[in-house]
Amino acid sequence: MQETEQVLQGDIYLVDFGESEGHTARKKRPAVVIQYNLANRLSQTVIITVVRSNEKVGQLPVGVKLEPGLTGLDHISYVDLGHIYTVDKKTLLQKIGIVPKAELQKIDEAIKISLGLRS
Numbered sequence: 001m002q003e004t005e006q007v008l009q010g011d012i013y014l015v016d017f018g019e020s021e022g023h024t025a026r027k028k029r030p031a032v033v034i035q036y037n038l039a040n041r042l043s044q045t046v047i048i049t050v051v052r053s054n055e056k057v058g059q060l061p062v063g064v065k066l067e068p069g070l071t072g073l074d075h076i077s078y079v080d081l082g083h084i085y086t087v088d089k090k091t092l093l094q095k096i097g098i099v100p101k102a103e104l105q106k107i108d109e110a111i112k113i114s115l116g117l118r119s
Contacts, residue, residue, distance in 0.1 A: 007040040009033055010099040013092040032079050050083045062114045064106045072097020081110040
C-alpha cells in the first residue's frame with residue numbers, strides 16, 4: 001500500500017498474514033476492509049476479513065459470495081466473516097478491487113451473525 005492511498009470500507013487488498021499456525025490465515029491472500037472509513041483514516045491499523053476460494057464458506061451464514069470482475073478477483077470467492085482480524089496497514093500489499101454495494105450489505109449482515117448480534 002502506498003502512503004497516500006486512502007483505505008476504504010469494502011476495498012479488497014492482498015494482505016501479508018505471514019506464517020501462522022492452526023486455522024488462522026497465513027501467507028499472502030485477499031482480504032476485505034470491514035472497518036468504517038473514519039477509523040480507516042485515523043488509525044494505523046485496519047479491521048479486515050479473509051477472502052477464501054473454498055465453496056463451503058459460501059454455505060455458512062458468515063460467508064458471502066463474491067463474483068470476479070469489479071472485485072478484481074480472478075474467480076468466485078467467499079468472504080469469511082468467521083475470521084476477522086485487526087492488522088497494521090503495512091500488511092496491506094496492494095489494492096485488488098472493491099466489493100459491490102449489494103455484497104457489502106450482505107457482509108454487514110454476516111458480521112452481525114458472526115458477532116452474535118443477530119441469529
